[in-house]
Amino acid sequence: MSEEIIDVLLADDHQIFRQGLAALIESWSEVRVVAQAEDGRDCVELAHAVSPHVVLMDVGMPGLNGADATRQILARDPDVAVLGLSIHRDRYRVENMVTAGARGYVLKTESWELLRMALRSVADGGTFYSAEISRSAASAASGERDPVANAGDRADQRLTLREREVLQLLAEGNSTRSIAAILDISVKTVESHRYNIMNQLDLRNVAALTKYAVSEGLTTLDAPPRRDAHSDRQPRKKD
Secondary structure, eight states: OTTSOEEEEEEOSOHHHHHHHHHHHHTSTTEEEEEEESSHHHHHHHHHHHOOSEEEEESSOSSSOHHHHHHHHHHHOTTSEEEEEESOOOHHHHHHHHHHTOSEEEETTSOHHHHHHHHHHHHTTOOEEOGGGHHHHHHHHTTOOOTTTTTTOOHHHHSOHHHHHHHHHHHTTOOHHHHHHHHTOOHHHHHHHHHHHHHHHTOOSHHHHHHHHHHTTSOOOOSOOOOOTTTTSOOOOOO
């Protein structure tokens, strides 16, 4: 891979940052941006469509966060390298990305040259982590997750991937009908997931679910809920 052009799919929900980063990456002779995604759901779809060598993945995105998007991408194509890119340096978000299958995690405060090195490393089958979070990443990669930070079984262990999607969308203010349209499932199925989530987590209202989702790093709540173009229509029934 080191002598080939590295095809990169860039995912970040902040348009100015994403486009600026894409322009910078395009100036590097060994890398080209083949697609850009504005959120995790778009990223999953584009990864399947363009088959990039590397997905440069923002960790905190609305609709579908970076870790869960990583899980979905790698379930389809385990050969894709995912490199997390984030302002977040807390242990749980780092561990969540690494256990999801990301080969690296770079902080947005790092230099452009370090990001370039990281892209090369993960494209060649290696790993790359910012020095500040390397210990957390190494622990997660070896399966030795922090027992304090993960006490009581966290959401990635207690909920299914679909339940995590529903939880994030609920926390971001989406209605049941809107969630059904976004996920292309029935309202009844969304209600069933919500019931199961509340039972699994022993939480009884949306405020408690939202607090839990934020604490788990499923959402940063820094963007308005995504409104699907068909959210006002009855979604297709598909359980």
